[in-house]
Amino acid sequence: MKTDLTATRELAAGLRRQAARTGSTTPSVRGADWRLATVSAVGGDGTVTADGIAVRRLETYLNPAVGDVIVLTQSSSGNWLALGRTATDAGTAWTSYTPTWTASTTNPNLGNGTLVGRYHKVGRTVHLHINLTAGSTTTYGSGTYSFALPVQAANAGCTYVGDAHLLQVSRWGGQFLISPGATSATPAWTSSSSNAGLSLWTSSQAPVSMASGGIVRITITYESAI
Template identity: 55%
Template sequence: MTKPAPRVHRDLAWAIKQQAKRAGEQTPSVRGADWRLATVTAVGVDGTVTADDILCRRMETYTLPLVGDVIVITQSSSGNWLALGRTDPGTGTPWRAYTPAWTAATTNPSLGNGTITGRYTRLPGRTCVAAIRLVTGSTTTYGSGAYLFSVPLAAADDVVEYVGTARLTAGSTYIGQAFLGAGSSVMNVTFPAAATPATAANMSPTAPATLASGHILRLEITYQTA
């Protein structure tokens, strides 16, 4: 009849088994590929992100990463980490807030007690959709020269330019265009200078109307990001 192993032997065997299990869990070549969720804490300029202290190479489809993104990362059996992309927050495509810079060619305006709000979203193919709403206030000053408004992400320098829509409510309603040049991070706005012919002129403190408190400018543009 075989005698049971002494307790010290059983404890040693269990300890060795647990150590081997832990080593296997931590060794990619043993456990194989794996994936997990992680939160981005840093974005590199070389196509990488750091998520939960893990440096990962981004997939080409994971565009415009931001700190705070909850992403899927995966590790190969050789130990390399890959960032697959953002998870869906369950509320549709997320729109993010940004504060547009409102400047002018000669003298910059001052917002005062007016408000300026920007929102944007990112789509596949390095596509960005941005919207701006400017409401002037009683202490807003308007500067001088043609106006410029910043976009949240610079446009790609790929020869083509981008044209969006503009709507100014200033007593009457004026319909115009937003224009973003290749490689630019600011867009200008044009409205018809006269009803006939329908040529366009840059928006300024007095064109297409003299701005005053309570006037509202709305802009929207879709473009390829750098």
């Protein structure tokens, strides 16, 4: 039979084990803590869900995405906060995309030309560059030209204006115009070599006709919808 002393010791040991288990899961006992977690959902209210925990993210945690490995922290009162994603690279590289080139009547065909798009999104600010070089088999379609944007523009009542250059023997300056809520945008050039007024770029509306070796370069910064 167990003596009173043995029973007392076993009871005390059991209580210590229970206290340790409770303390390991109770923030007010354990104190502040942090962990790594994987994002499974992104909310539109500044929250993410990671490892089953719905948690508000810091303002510095920009562009959250499903699959992000993030740092979660929990206060001693039990409140969770997403500090941000862990780094996977230097974080400075821009992203490549293909800025589809279309026209309002008949689409152009790039043929053996090249069309390169690069952008960098920080929060809701998008820095964008597009570079088109016409080839010997490029055809130009008809109607007003446009290039697809990598991210839809914010519908905030603002038309964003950037720089556009057309290099065909000479260099011609123009603008790149992104309307509110747009998913594509159009360059504007002087309407002819003798008219300084700007008109939207079409197959026939430009200071010079585009031909093999001609280059269009576009650079702009705009606010994205998300």
